[in-house]
Amino acid sequence: MQGVAPLQLISVTEKLKKAVNGPINAANETPKTTAARNYLFEATVAAMAHRPARRVEAILNARSDTGIKIEGRKIWVECKRVTTEHALERNLRKACSQLQDTFNAEIGSGHRGIIAMDVSKILNPKGELLVAKDDTELKRGLVRLLQDFSDKHSNLWQRIYAEKSRKIIGTVFRLSCLATSEVRKMSVQCSQWAVIPRADATAADVQLQERLVEALSQDL
Template sequence: MIDSESYEDTLKSYESALEWMQKIGVNLGAGRTSHYESLVSYWAESYRTASIEEGKRIFPSFVNSMLEIHDFVSVYKAFKDIPAAKLGGIGAKLNKAVNGPITLEEETPASTTARNFLFEALVAARLHAPVRGASAILDAPSDTGVLFGGNKIWVECKRVTSERKIEKNVRKASRQLEEVLHKKMGARNRGMVALDVSKIFNPGDRIFVRESDAHLLQSVDRLMNDLIERFSPVWQKVYERRDRKVIGTIARFAFMSVSEERNLLVHTTQWGVNPRVGTSGQNENIQEELSFALDIN
């Protein structure tokens, strides 16, 4: 998916998101969220007239800010119409998410907590599409969950920062799912692992450039297909030893791109679903229908 908002519109959406977050009890403080607001506000007003020197100085931080704020905006847009009293779990995640290092490049293994919680909130937001029959379970015993077609799908979320950590994270997430599933009665309970692999593709402020929107969409589709083909054997091997109710994997990555035909920096994200090998036809159908409902490839 390619975000086509102007810088000015993106800033307005982010300001609305910050206001909403405060209303549901999130303490923004003086952390990274205010830094992003200031930087994007400045660049949205100045990018047309900025000197080359100023552009070189500001632009890398602006790229990072645009990447970061999109996740907060996505959570806001998904849940803004739900009463604050029902958003305690989302608010708790966001209270942690607003902390952490300002740039993704500065993040270390010891400082991943903030973005980890933001990913949990983001997955919940992605799973929430009531008009298409999917509703996030806001009080889930797992990181999040979705009610879809009468089925409860519990989801454990992991951000993976290197290829060698994929197996470890899937192993931990699927074990956590088993603990949840073993406490749930009924055949309509299932589990999925959600992985964010953005940092594997882009650990800093690099920009993905393609000639046009069409080429960009083709490229991100191919990247997701290649990612699943490459790493599916890793998580499928883990699932061989897991409860059959763990039915598949959700994968996601995001980065900033430039479509040269528009000469505009845009947020690009892609989601994919990979069913567990050997799962039932019913479970495959559930994942296919959920993917369609949520516009996930």
Template sequence: MTTHIFDTIGYRDLANGINDACEWLSDHGLDYPRTRVGEYRRHLNEMADYWEHGRIEELIKLRDFPTLMNSCHEASELSYIYKGLSSFSDLSVSKKLQEFIKGPPSSKNENASSSNRGRNIAFELHMAARFAAAGFTIDLTSEADVIVEILEHEVFIECKRPQQNHQVNSNIKGAINQLERRFPSARCPERARGIIAVAISKVFNPDMFLLNATTPETLSQKLSFITKAFIDHFEPKWKNPTDIRTIGVLVHLGVPAEITSQNLLTNCHEFAIKTTFTNNQGLDVLTEIRDRIHPTA
């Protein structure tokens, strides 16, 4: 089961979105201006101003295109997290946001053992925002990354963001072990379910290059090819786990892209959902996720 996202937004709207998100960070007591988020906000507001005055080429020469592209990509994720989670004011969200703003401006400059923490938390928040925006009840207060109520099941979600291809196997194994430790803490352990969420963007695109495609259709085809290749290669690692309550894997790919026929920059997201069992154990929960998490950013 695969969901595509194709969305466009103007520079001013994107700038307004990150401005609102940054005010939200301030409301949580975070001094974001000196972090990577502060840089994204400055760049997006500059881009809106320069674009409206017909001087965007001047800004590209001043900042360089990859830097501005990165700020757009990162800012769009923060804006989405804000939209999905702005109604949550508990301490657990504040603690996650404290970690979220840390790290270098670009993911290609992360240290795999330390400075990747901010974006790892970002993936957890992104997943939580996706479920919240779809109308699911979520919980961020437990030791699990995210808990979602789906069809009267308490669904534990463990989020993994491997930095390199060779880390995927250990990440999957670690997530399966974590889920098995979570199930006994559920209100009704026998009805608990577990999903592994894997972000493959860093594995696929460690240098944050721009994915080029002629049309939206060919872009979707490229995204599907990338996620399918990942699933085909790693599916044996999660297939038929010992505990039947671990029912599925959600693969997420997020990349900046250009549709060349339209000279259009965009941010792309693809979600692929796979069952862990050959007998489709847990398919009802996974289908509910597919049907309710709509392809809009």
């Protein structure tokens, strides 16, 4: 976030301060110690999505967990780190309710809402190192894991979307893990993003989500 005035970064800074209080190893998290990484995920979404050169900017004073402006259109984002499949529906419904509260408070018919959900603990609960032959195989494996997850839970998502405001246009998912390839011979932190748009989303709303995933996926 180079070039952003320090005063505008207060919300991100506060989240980062809270993020340092959790366990070092995510595998050691308990229900009482997840808050630190929850705040870190919110700060990460804001920082990774902020790409002014591509006309994608974080809204740092958002009422929601964070906000993103794409080509001038405001998208309110609620962030959830979900650690078990059992908790998926509860977290999705909570995020939708929070987005509706934001819609009620923010004036603008063109505003949209997205849920950003980290599912790393569901897909890799023990925080195991992923090993692949090379970077291509590694990326293919991460994409496949997220696609399988998306296919498995798509019906749940669409059922809940159908009950909610059409301004809630979809969910972006993150899988983050430590990985290595035989070519690199070193461990690296990897993140892969995917999206489940609501089935009746307009082409323009689907494109917004694709732009967001593209921004989140770019190297810093």
